[in-house]
Amino acid sequence: MVWGLDSDKDFSMGEAPIGQDLQNGNDNDFESKSGTFETSTIIGEKKYVIGGTAGETFYVKVQILDNNCLGEWVNVVELGTKPISCNGHSAVLLKDRILILKKNSNPDDCIWFLEVDTTYVRQQQKKNLGTEVVAWSKGVIGNVEKPVVISGPSGVGKGTLISLLMKEFPSMFGFSVSHTTRAPRGMEKDGVHYHFTEKNVMEKEIKDGKFLEFASVHGNLYGTSVEAVELVSDAGKRCILDIDVQGARSVRASPLEAMFIFICPPSMDELEKRLRDRGTETEEQVLKRLRNAQAEIEQGRSSGIFDHILFNDNLEDCYENLKKLLGLDEYATTPKSAPKEINLPRDHSVSKIDDKIIINSTSSKLEKESKNLIMLDVSCLKGGAPGRTRGLNIEAIDSFSEGFNGNGNGPI
Numbered sequence: 496m497v498w499g500l501d502s503d504k505d506f507s508m509g510e511a512p513i514g515q516d517l518q519n520g521n522d523n524d525f526e527s528k529s530g531t532f533e534t535s536t537i538i539g540e541k542k543y544v545i546g547g548t549a550g551e552t553f554y555v556k557v558q559i560l561d562n563n564c565l566g567e568w569v570n571v572v573e574l575g576t577k578p579i580s581c582n583g584h585s586a587v588l589l590k591d592r593i594l595i596l597k598k599n600s601n602p603d604d605c606i607w608f609l610e611v612d613t614t615y616v617r618q619q620q621k622k623n624l625g626t627e628v629v630a631w632s633k634g635v636i637g638n639v640e641k642p643v644v645i646s647g648p649s650g651v652g653k654g655t656l657i658s659l660l661m662k663e664f665p666s667m668f669g670f671s672v673s674h675t676t677r678a679p680r681g682m683e684k685d686g687v688h689y690h691f692t693e694k695n696v697m698e699k700e701i702k703d704g705k706f707l708e709f710a711s712v713h714g715n716l717y718g719t720s721v722e723a724v725e726l727v728s729d730a731g732k733r734c735i736l737d738i739d740v741q742g743a744r745s746v747r748a749s750p751l752e753a754m755f756i757f758i759c760p761p762s763m764d765e766l767e768k769r770l771r772d773r774g775t776e777t778e779e780q781v782l783k784r785l786r787n788a789q790a791e792i793e794q795g796r797s798s799g800i801f802d803h804i805l806f807n808d809n810l811e812d813c814y815e816n817l818k819k820l821l822g823l824d825e826y827a828t829t830p831k832s833a834p835k836e837i838n839l840p841r842d843h844s845v846s847k848i849d850d851k852i853i854i855n856s857t858s859s860k861l862e863k864e865s866k867n868l869i870m871l872d873v874s875c876l877k878g879g880a881p882g883r884t885r886g887l888n889i890e891a892i893d894s895f896s897e898g899f900n901g902n903g904n905g906p907i
């Protein structure tokens with residue numbers, strides 16, 4: 496064996512060495528380089544080394560030593576937004592990802608996941624044959640309601656309905672600001688209505704995996720970035736996406752769980768009238784949008800992508816129906832409580848009991864005198880790379896009353 500494990504100790508996927516301190520640095524049982532702030536996690540024949548230093552600078556880097564490849568370090572493609580550097584972390588192996596707890600970090604930046612064998616990673620691995628793919632995803636406490644995808648032909652009234660919703664429920668809904676290569680209309684603001692962008696820039700970002708979906712619509716490129724949706728969810732709001740049918744199909748096929756609503760016009764004549772009366776397109780563009788509308792309506796009504804179809808004949812009626820679908824009655828407007836935040840102890844050790852991660856403060860007396868155990872429940876994880884991992888639950892617990900002995904070895 497290359498890294499000093501007993502040959503009968505094979506920590507395969509899903510088998511974290513329970514009770515063993517998986518803390519970073521030099522005091523785990525795995526090989527580590529002195530003072531480099533690294534953790535080593537063994538999964539099957541591979542060793543994932545996370546972290547390191549260059550001079551005074553700490554960095555978060557992933558290296559993989561593969562015992563199948565004669566114990567060589569292999570090329571790693573790190574996808575997703577990775578955590579900014581920190582001066583230490585703990586690593587805990589979960590089923591298909593490694594939980595990283597950063598030390599000395601802000602409460603909203605201390606929980607991260609390195610996905611090593613999730614569906615997303617396996618999909619990306621197929622595109623990157625010959626390299627090891629891993630993907631970073633930031634962990635977020637709590638859940639948000641499913642995003643709502645609203646589709647329909649150009650001019651049917653999607654934007655009008657969404658504006659009404661945002662005006663009436665500003666604290667409940669947030670708009671996913673798409674990217675587009677089309678030119679802004681008179682009143683449209685960059686970053687508010689769209690992120691107006693150059694085609695080559697957007698194509699590069701698509702290649703880099705920054706988009707949840709994208710499509711060529713009426714001759715321009717449109718797309719929803721992963722960040723656009725996550726920013727709304729981070730604000731604790733339900734995200735609304737206004738995208739075409741191709742985009743809706745892509746979101747359906749993505750890991751994002753959403754509600755899909757198709758808005759239908761009462762007739763093609765009425766659709767044409769609305770588009771012309773809006774006066775934002777040239778004659779050529781109006782004709783193009785109308786040609787595309789026919790196919791979109793057919794797909795919208797028959798493709799099985801959509802959970803609900805709404806007819807926008809009378810605007811008020813359609814808006815009321817939309818609100819009903821979204822469960823918006825007078826009681827639904829009660830603001831939600833703010834998501835919990837945690838302050839991880841600066842120095843801590845970590846252990847794992849089933850789906851519970853026990854974080855034990857090893858820092859100052861003062862910190863220890865207060866509740867010195869934090870329990871992170873990872874049993875209901877949702878989402879993940881290329882976006883955030885949600886569904887985490889966290890509780891501060893009293894080590895004596897809750898039956899944990901606090902040394903990472905589980906219940907007394």
Ligand SMILES: Nc1ncnc2c1ncn2[C@@H]1O[C@H](COP(=O)(O)OP(=O)(O)OP(=O)(O)O)[C@@H](O)[C@H]1O
Nearest residue numbers: 648649650651652653654655769773807808809810
């Ligand atoms: N029920 C309705 N009755 C009459 N006019 C409507 C109705 N709903 C929307 N409109 C009008 O139709 C026009 C097109 O609406 P809107 O811009 O919301 O369409 P859209 O589906 O968002 O289009 P696009 O996909 O091109 O952005 C607007 O001028 C709007 O005021």
Ligand SMILES: Nc1nc2c(ncn2[C@@H]2O[C@H](COP(=O)(O)O)[C@@H](O)[C@H]2O)c(=O)[nH]1
Nearest residue numbers: 649673709710712717718719737738739742
């Ligand atoms: N697939 C996507 N379609 C999008 C996105 N943002 C908007 N759209 C759709 O494009 C047409 C035209 O919009 P317009 O603002 O030029 O009138 C419309 O049907 C939108 O729903 C996106 O991110 N992805």
